[in-house]
Amino acid sequence: xxxxxxxxxxxxxxxxxxxxxxxxxxxxxxxxxxxxxxxxxxxxxxxxxxxxxxxxxxxxxxxxxxxxxxxxxxxxxxxxxxxxxxxxxxxxxxxxxxxxxxxxxxxxxxxxxxxxxx
Amino acid sequence: xxxxxxxxxxxxxxxxxxxxxxxxxxxxxxxxxxxxxxxxxxxxxxxxxxxxxxxxxxxxxxxxxxxxxxxxxxxxxxxxxxxxxxxxxxxxxxxxxxxxxxxxxxxxxxxxx
Numbered sequence: 001x002x003x004x005x006x007x008x009x010x011x012x013x014x015x016x017x018x019x020x021x022x023x024x025x026x027x028x029x030x031x032x033x034x035x036x037x038x039x040x041x042x043x044x045x046x047x048x049x050x051x052x053x054x055x056x057x058x059x060x061x062x063x064x065x066x067x068x069x070x071x072x073x074x075x076x077x078x079x080x081x082x083x084x085x086x087x088x089x090x091x092x093x094x095x096x097x098x099x100x101x102x103x104x105x106x107x108x109x110x111x112x113x114x115x116x117x118x
Numbered sequence: 119x120x121x122x123x124x125x126x127x128x129x130x131x132x133x134x135x136x137x138x139x140x141x142x143x144x145x146x147x148x149x150x151x152x153x154x155x156x157x158x159x160x161x162x163x164x165x166x167x168x169x170x171x172x173x174x175x176x177x178x179x180x181x182x183x184x185x186x187x188x189x190x191x192x193x194x195x196x197x198x199x200x201x202x203x204x205x206x207x208x209x210x211x212x213x214x215x216x217x218x219x220x221x222x223x224x225x226x227x228x229x230x231x
Contacts, residue, residue, distance in 0.1 A: 006161070034218050034219070036221075041223070042223060043122070043221040043222060043223045043224075044207070044209075044219075044221040045221075046218045046219070046220075049218060091159075093161055093162065095219070106150070106152045106164050106167040106211075107219075108164075109154075109161050109162040109164070110161055111160060111161035112159075112160065112161040112162075114159060
């Protein structure tokens with residue numbers, strides 16, 4: 001149980017275009033989604049936290065107009081990178097949690113999306 | 119501000135060795151601590167989760183300990199295998215059960231056959 005599906009796993013886009021990344025909870029209701037990004041040889045950094053039906057809360061330094069997060073249902077959250085630049089190239093990964101305390105092995109992560117902007 | 123540090127950054131060992139990965143954190147007010155495995159270009163696989171009230175957790179050849187007061191955790195891997203080669207990430211959770219995770223940079227492990 002507690003499976004999170006994230007796709008695409010890899011995407012290459014041109015500068016100036018927008019890219020949408022989806023994160024779906026397959027067998028539970030994800031009341032909260034966390035979006036992280038990871039630069040090479042760096043830690044995973046939290047970008048934003050979204051609760052279903054509410055606006056996302058962004059971490060300091062993350063542009064909310066550039067990284068649009070939608071969490072309109074209990075099974076789907078999307079991250080849209082708008083007007084992508086090469087410096088947005090990174091590994092993006094989501095994590096989902098349901099109501100109540102985390103399961104024994106903690107919250108479930110998606111498989112990640114490798115974004116390359118050319 | 120919580121900071122998580124993992125030492126060493128990289129480790130190469132021959133197959134069969136027992137090894138220890140270290141994680142330290144600056145703020146002991148954590149909800150829990152989690153160890154993950156990340157294969158190149160892949161997502162995260164949760165290995166072990168230790169609640170703040172616990173001292174250790176075991177799963178197969180893996181054993182994780184937590185000393186919250188000193189801000190340290192270790193991941194012990196027994197009888198290492200080439201398939202254990204991956205990056206191991208330590209993360210602490212703040213803000214209760216719904217809080218986010220703060221990650222270390224990871225230890226890249228290579229187990230040579």
